[in-house]
Amino acid sequence: MSNSTMTTTTTTTMGKIIWPPDSVRGMRDLNRDLFRRIVRIPFVVTDINNIDTVGQLLRPYFLKINQFKPIQEYESSSSNEKRKIFLNPDHSELFESLISDLIEHQFLCRLTKTTEEFIGHEEIELKYEHFNHLTIFRSIFDHNNESSDNSNPDFSLSGFSTIGHIIHLNLRENLLPYKKLIGQVLLDKIKGCRLVVNKIDIIDTKYRNFAMETLASDDDPSVTTVVDTTECNVRFRFDFADVYWNPRLSHERTLILKKLNREIDHVYDVFAGVGPFAVTAAKLRKCQCLANDLNPASYRWLKENVQLNKVEHLVRCFNQDGREFIRNQVKEDLIKQIQSFDGKAEDSDQLWKLASENLGHTISSDNIEELHEVRKVAPNKLMYRLSFRIDKNILYGRTFNNDSDD
The missing domain is CATH 3.30.300.110 (Met-10+ protein-like domains)
Structure with missing residues (x-):
């Protein structure tokens, strides 16, 4: 890298006042003391009764650094309580006209009775504690950046x-x-x-x-490396060194979870890991799940997370090769689910009982003409037609004596 390029980058970065000193550039061993820098910070003073109005207008230009309050008490001999608002000197060109308007409308106080000054300055020492990690990294790495817009991906x-x-x-x-x-x-x-x-x-x-x-x-x-974390408000515990966990996939998992129907869907998670999908499907969607992972460590934490979230009645865990899991457990469970949703009617007594309850009168088996499946509303929701003869009890809604034809 040429010296001219370094000079250009330094000038661009050093144009900012609220920034770490040039001495930190290229630092490889962290030296927190090198981040110290004395800067001159502008401030204005306003009466406490005007602090809401002034604060709202000047808020975009506050001095916003870690561990520093931009609004502080102002020492004054006046009986009126006042506040001092520190502003970011890097934005001075933007807030100068706004301050002129505030002065004109008498929202700001003069610093002393003997002058017309409304903007004061105070020296403060910027330290490592005042900068966030992004500012620190940019101030260290930018010396390698050959583009003035700080867009070189190699050093970001x-x-x-x-x-x-x-x-x-x-x-x-x-x-x-x-x-x-x-x-x-x-x-x-x-x-x-x-x-x-x-x-x-x-x-x-x-x-x-x-x-x-x-x-x-x-x-x-x-x-x-054993961590406790949450995803979709579901708790997980595992040893990060021994398992695969990628929080950036949480959005994809959430999209699939939203599609699950707790009434009919069963989950077969072939590569379940520690359970971010299967356990969440059981916890939030109440789905029956078969969860498998080949990694013994993942299988161990999968079982623990099932217990941690109290979904043992919904999730069965396996520690198998994915192919074997599909050929055996998934196959067997699929056959079981298909057979349970094959359209065969519930026993007649149950259907007659249900119809009787809805009518409010007992339908006797002698009066049943036909029980017919109409269609499947859903894989586990069937519609039936029950045809039966209406006797006097049902027709008139009351009980008759067997000896009377009235």
Whole structure:
């Protein structure tokens, strides 16, 4: 990379005031002290009675950094309570005209009685704690970016997956020299993160898991790769190092789940993993499920998640090769389900009882003329025609003595 290119990139980035100092560029070992920087921040003062109006108008230009309140109390000798609003100096060209309007309409206070100043400045020290992970990564990696729009994919950090307390990365080769720094920054900045790992190999094992390395971790020795997480408000527990879990597939699973009819659909999950589809189908859609996975670790956690969600009566778990599972368990269950929905009527006594209950009078077997299946409304919902002779009890809606023809 030429020096001229580096100079151009530096100038573009350093045009921002609320930004880490140039000394962090290219950093590979995290040094939090190098993020310190003294900056001059503009502020305005308003009476507390006007804070809602002024705040709403100036909100897009607030100084928004971590661990800093843009609205603070203002020390004043006046008896009226006032508030100080800090603004982002990188947006000064945008809020200058707005401030002029606020001054004209007397929504802002003069800083002192002896001057006409309405905009003050205060020096604050920006620190590592004030920057989020995206700002930190851009400030470090942008020195490699040959395009002024920061769009070089080789040095941009792709998205990461969060699984319980674990952040899972799949770093490009160009970012591997920064991997320990990346892990530590994410550990510092992402709430709930206690372990950061990076995939170091493709998924080509028999059990669909992959090798990974630890980039950063809490000092607590109790932190392991066993995680507790939720998907669709269903709880799951598993060892992330031993099973396959991809939270980015949750949307696809949800689309299929919405299509399930709890009354008639049965789920056969050939590669169930730890149960994100089968357990959720049982928990939320009340479907009967056969769930299988070849990986013994996945099978173990699958059974635990079935118990965890109390769906043992709906999910049967198997630890077989997928082909054998289809040839045996799926085949047998399909035959069973087909036979149970083959259109044969329920026993006559049950149908007569149902018809009698709806009529409010007993239909005797002697009066039955015909019981005929009309059609299938659904695979497990049949329509019947029951033809019977109407006796006096049914016709007049009351009981008659057998000796009377009245």
